[in-house]
Amino acid sequence: MGNVVDLRYPIGRFSPPASTLPGIRAAHIQALRELPVHLQSAVAGLNDAQLDTPYREGGWTVRQVVHHVADSHANSYVRFKLAITEDWPTIKPYDEAAWANLADSRRMPIDSSLALIAALHTRWVAVLDSLSEKDFLRGYVHPESGRQDLATALAIYAWHSRHHTAHITGLRVRQGW
Numbered sequence: 652m653g654n655v656v657d658l659r660y661p662i663g664r665f666s667p668p669a670s671t672l673p674g675i676r677a678a679h680i681q682a683l684r685e686l687p688v689h690l691q692s693a694v695a696g697l698n699d700a701q702l703d704t705p706y707r708e709g710g711w712t713v714r715q716v717v718h719h720v721a722d723s724h725a726n727s728y729v730r731f732k733l734a735i736t737e738d739w740p741t742i743k744p745y746d747e748a749a750w751a752n753l754a755d756s757r758r759m760p761i762d763s764s765l766a767l768i769a770a771l772h773t774r775w776v777a778v779l780d781s782l783s784e785k786d787f788l789r790g791y792v793h794p795e796s797g798r799q800d801l802a803t804a805l806a807i808y809a810w811h812s813r814h815h816t817a818h819i820t821g822l823r824v825r826q827g828w
Contacts, residue, residue, distance in 0.1 A: 658707035661817035665810045671787060671802035679809035684776045686812040687769040690720065693819040694761060701828060702761065706818040711751055713822065716815050718756035719747065721764035721771070727808050728775045734791045734801055735782070741792045779805065 668675050694702070694717060702714040711719065726745060733740045750756060782801070790800035822828075 656821070658710070658818075658821065660814070661821045662810070662813050665807055665814075667803055668806050671806075673784065676787065676802060676805060679805045680776060680779045682809035682812050683772055683779070683805075686720075686724075686816070687765070687772050689812070689816050690717065690768060690819075691765055693816050693823070694765070697828065701826075704822065704826070706822045710818070712757075713819050714759075714761055715751045715756050716818055717761040718759070718764045719751050720812075720815050721767045722750050722756070723747065723811065724768060724771055724775070724808065727804065728771055728778075730791055731775070731778065731801060731804065734789050734804075735778070735786060739790060739792055739798065741794060744793060744795055 668679075694713065697713060702717075703712045705712050706716060722745075730742045733742060787802040787805070788800055790798055790804065792798050
């Protein structure tokens with residue numbers, strides 16, 4: 652019957668990299684460097700009705716996905732800086748679904764979040780490019796999922812960048828936009 656893509660995970664579920672070698676980390680940093688351009692391209696030319704279309708039944712709208720990426724990556728940037736400057740700090744989780752249902756995520760134009768993502772990623776990548784091998788062994792404690800080193804967190808957010816961009820590009824292909 653062929654491969655059926657799970658619309659929740661259009662690029663597959665996150666799988667930790669087999670290695671945290673510098674070349675692999677460089678590819679993950681590159682994914683973060685490129686996200687603003689890829690996300691902007693994914694939403695280019697969409698009108699409000701298209702932005703308010705869920706990427707799958709029961710899923711967030713394109714607008715909510717863009718705002719979620721801004722929220723999520725802002726939280727991650729702060730977590731990285733805490734991990735670099737403190738000794739295994741415990742970070743505060745947040746309710747992503749509740750944030751996505753706030754008025755700013757459901758109704759605001761996406762331009763502010765696209766600008767935030769572009770500025771945030773410029774700073775985040777600058778920090779990441781400055782880190783040593785030893786720095787990537789630092790990390791934080793997530794109250795629900797435990798200790799997470801920065802090499803793994805970097806891999807997660809590289810995946811997260813591609814994951815949500817694929818939600819939008821996949822919808823565009825399915826809808827013929």
